[in-house]
Every structure is written in C-alpha cells, then in structure tokens.
Amino acid sequence: MAQADIELLSAASRAEIDRWIAKYPPERRQSAVMAALRIAQEQNGGWLTQELMDGVAAYLGMPPIAVYEVATFYSMYELEPVGRHKICVCTNISCMLRGSEEVVAHLEKRLGIKLGETTADGRFTLKEVECLGACVNAPVMQVAKQYHEQLTPEVLDSILDGLE
Ligand code: FES
Numbered sequence: 001m002a003q004a005d006i007e008l009l010s011a012a013s014r015a016e017i018d019r020w021i022a023k024y025p026p027e028r029r030q031s032a033v034m035a036a037l038r039i040a041q042e043q044n045g046g047w048l049t050q051e052l053m054d055g056v057a058a059y060l061g062m063p064p065i066a067v068y069e070v071a072t073f074y075s076m077y078e079l080e081p082v083g084r085h086k087i088c089v090c091t092n093i094s095c096m097l098r099g100s101e102e103v104v105a106h107l108e109k110r111l112g113i114k115l116g117e118t119t120a121d122g123r124f125t126l127k128e129v130e131c132l133g134a135c136v137n138a139p140v141m142q143v144a145k146q147y148h149e150q151l152t153p154e155v156l157d158s159i160l161d162g163l164e
Pocket of ligand 1: 090091092093094095096130131132133134135138139140
C-alpha cells in the first residue's frame, strides 16, 4: 500500500471506511469502494481529487484505474469542485412527464446558471441526473442527502429560501 496516498484520507474517514469494510468478508474489502469514495468526497467538500481516489485505491488494495472507473461511472461522484449545495434534478421519464423541464427552467432562472454549472459565489451547483427512484412523487430533486418531491415553483422557492 502507498502510505502517502492513504494518509490523504483523514483518520475519521478511515475509521468510517473501516466500518464499511467490516460488512464484507476480509478478502472482499474492495466491495467498500463506493462507500469509501463517498466518504472521501465528503471529507473534501463534495468532490474527489485524483490523489484522494488514489488514497481509496491504496486503502482498499485496488488498482487506481478500478477506482477511477467507479468514480467516473456513477453520477454522485464529482471530479470537479461543486457548490456548497448540490442540486440534482431528475429529468428521467416519470419526472419529465410530470414537469421536470419546468423545474429545471425555474432553477436555472432563479440561480442564474445552467445545468452543469456552479454559481459564482460557490453556493449552488445544478446538475441533471437519471432516475432517483422516487418516481411516484415526480418531479423529484435531491439536495445533499435529502429528496424533495412533487416539485412546483412555489416548493422550489421555499427550498431555495431555506438554503444559506
Ligand atoms: S424518473 Fe425521476 S425519480 Fe424516477
């Protein structure tokens, strides 16, 4: 293991990753890669540097490329800095049929940015994502770990007003 890489992960992050590793057989510690990436991302203000991914790879005993493959495949991992509040809007079929285009338009107008962008003050990142698995209450978006469902312009305004 590359000790320097591993030390990029804080002691608290390593302790949390250890709890995930413990859920799997000892020879399967790599199964904790998704949790480990999430933990590393949270440690770094919401995004992953290559060094942090290398740290995860070293800690789990994986080739770095295998960790990059996971980090680039799933939309919840960020490889660039993001705003303090990451707003993920689902535009998949159920949400589209229930007005996700209006949701996106409202958010873009109110925040003054387009999908994929971050506000100049670093407060908000707006991101388009695939199905969040809450189709029954479409349209849906996720802010940090919280889902917001049955979105309307009024609901969106009250959510944004509540975010510093
Ligand atoms: S399509 Fe939007 S939550 Fe499933």
